[in-house]
Amino acid sequence: MSPHRSSFVRPLAVGFSAGALLALAACSASGPEPEAQASKAEVAPVLRERAAKPAAALEMLAEPSQKRMAQLAHAPAPLADVLPPGYRDESREQYQAYADNPVFAVSETPVSTFSIDVDTGSYANVRRFLNGGQLPPQDAVRLEELVNYFPYAYPLPQGDAPFGVSTELAVTPWNPETRLLRIAIKASDRRVEEMPPANLVFLVDVSGSMHRREGLPMVQGTLKLLVDQLRPQDRVSLVTYAGASQVVLDSTPGSDKAAIRGAIEQLTAGGSTAGESGIQLAYQQAQKHLMKDGINRILLATDGDFNVGISDFDSLKQLAADKRKTGVSLTTLGFGVDNYNERLMEQLADAGNGNYAYIDNLREARKVLVDQLGSTLVTVAGDVKLQLEFNPAQVSEYRLLGYENRALKREDFSNDKVDAGEIGAGHSVTALYEIVPAGAKGWLEPLRYQPRTQPESGAGELAWLRIRYKAPGTSTSRLLERPILRAQAQPIATASEDLRFAAAVAAFAQQLKGGRYTGDFDLARSIELARSAKGEDRFGLRGEFIQLAEIAQSLQTSGSPQTRALQ
Known part of the structure; x- marks a missing residue:
């Protein structure tokens, strides 16, 4: 799988499809200045990931330099700007198939x-x-x-x-x-007041596929609902991952709600998805601030579409299973559409001794992280x-x-x-x-020869x-x-x-x-x-x-x- 995971988009309202743009890019790459030109392999991920406006793409094709590619890759061209209302990409969601229990x-x-x-x-x-x-x-x-x-x-x-x-x-x-x-x-x-102190790590996917209404904006609204429930004895860290992972907010007391909300609000989405790297860093952060008699839990908010580092299903499950031995549990909060990997989200939570919820609206977020916070956090x-x-x-x-x-x-x-x-x-x-x-x-x-006793x-x-x-x-x-x-x-x-x-x-x-x-x-x-x-x-x-x-x-x-x- 490519590090840039947005799939080809269908033909756009202005008459261009991503496939056509890629073909033009490939043709342009055979022009008279090979030393300054971008290859098809270099152009394709940029167009897929950024889903750039056709005009911007054609401008790049007219001058396919590395500098122009860099400008395009970082240009603010959200997918919603180029797709017709109600558009949905071809679904690449993943589910585990199970036959019904037999008789x-x-x-x-x-x-x-x-x-x-x-x-x-x-x-x-x-x-x-x-x-x-x-x-x-x-x-x-x-x-x-x-x-x-x-x-x-x-x-x-x-x-x-x-x-x-x-x-x-x-x-x-x-x-x-x-x-x-x-x-x-x-x-x-x-009741929340009766819960042990909590050491929570918010692990947030900020890769390109979360750049949609059902993605990062919904995550931010969900986590801010939880921030309102924090007590002074609770502590929160914020770790993000895209092409790389980083600690955005070190362990902060629950009384400093303004700092925690500020860290959540400044998150932006873009890039590939090094999910395994983010999980490793989140466990390190949780272990660093481990509360011996408290709640130690990672809340992973993602669409589950990992594509950098460990990305195969069994290895990620084993990673969560190994890390639960450290006393830190893993809850998964699923977000997004079209590329949602529900199979991974559900079984990661099982392996990490946590629970799994899918957040399709803020009412569900409130149910999981406000109304049922004790159920979500206290085992x-x-x-x-x-x-x-x-x-x-x-x-x-x-x-x-x-x-x-x-x-x-x-x-x-x-x-x-x-x-x-x-x-x-x-x-x-x-x-x-x-x-x-x-x-x-x-x-x-009935069996003919089975003894009946x-x-x-x-x-x-x-x-x-x-x-x-x-x-x-x-x-x-x-x-x-x-x-x-x-x-x-x-x-x-x-x-x-x-x-x-x-x-x-x-x-x-x-x-x-x-x-x-x-x-x-x-x-x-x-x-x-x-x-x-x-x-x-x-x-x-x-x-x-x-x-x-x-x-x-x-x-x-x-x-x-x-x-x-x-x-």
Whole structure:
């Protein structure tokens, strides 16, 4: 990949395309003054990166000297000045593809093991697509991140446990033969005033691709919201990276808000993207000012499109995994469109023991860094793993909804060296299983030669739930165990508002991905279910979801070529 990462632009309103300009540049380079001329390889990156006005480009071609190239490379020619209103470059966004979790027969695979996930970036990213009049790519939809985006009234922890655990069972809205089992985890919240002192490093991508409304300006607005929450005992550093990385603001107390805001406001975008260099410098800065009993966290704000230094996916993940051992966690805040690397952002946060959010507007920024600041910064339980053992006398088949990228091997559950997800203060975590009661019609054909045995013990139990977690600062996990007792599944109409709403969101996510398991249960019925469970909706999030589902419904039925291509 070229160090200059802006792709060729489509033909401009004045009749020139970047490809045509590059061709002219190449022809001009064969003129009569070879010693003073720019080569095609030299001109192309400049035109790509600067997206210069055609007049400026033609002026350069008329006098293709190194001096003229330098003038053009630094000329203030933003992309918005040369593109028609509403223009969007060809999308180069990157998403990780995961197949839906398969159906398991309890007689063959009675145990399900996975790591919890409190990321919410997928929901905000899906919202961005829908508000832009497009259905999201299927790989952009992660069911658990959509479900976990919303607050739920789950029971709070009791005793010395860092989180409460509860379960609920109802008839599955999209399949009357199956049951929907909800496992709910809720950590107690913590006010900002009660948080430990924080050593924060703002790591900001100021490369050329962030020179757009959804890029650096949105980052600046987001970080200034967080500055308002800082206390005198907190400290903030600001590190930037483009072609190179630098410390823009050394560690500064949270009481000096004017200095921190000033450093943020003076940032400008341009150049290539040495992301690995920036991450290394940010960890150095965090380690330099490490607070032994405080919060030590890097907040990486970028579109994730690294192209200088280490840029391959596995190496960057390993870098974050290695650095988390220093006691510094990494939260990723995704910005931008068209070239957004969501795959990297989500998994960098996982590897760095942090969380991932996508910021599509300042309301989302406020949700993540003001309303839920404790959840974002304060970890109450680390390496949290869930394991469910189903009773074959009660359940014949099951499938886990979502968490495809969090699956663990059965033996990983008791291995404290295997990394898992973290729970922040106030976080709600929901896991949904669709299960087939013993004797009911399931997805799998029965085996002819499989011995059929019914256990004599545990007949009153549907499943056995195990949860492992580590207290902050410890390396040995603790184990919670409890039975999930057999219960008459209630109709979905009488289930709790939280279960009904989570079910509506889960159905919506599956429908966006093709609806393999939802049958005739369409978006209209998901909307109806969500409306019935809207409840108090203090922050308006459930109402917004209903509106987004209505947009998706209109896009799915519009029949436009663009919509069909995205489906």
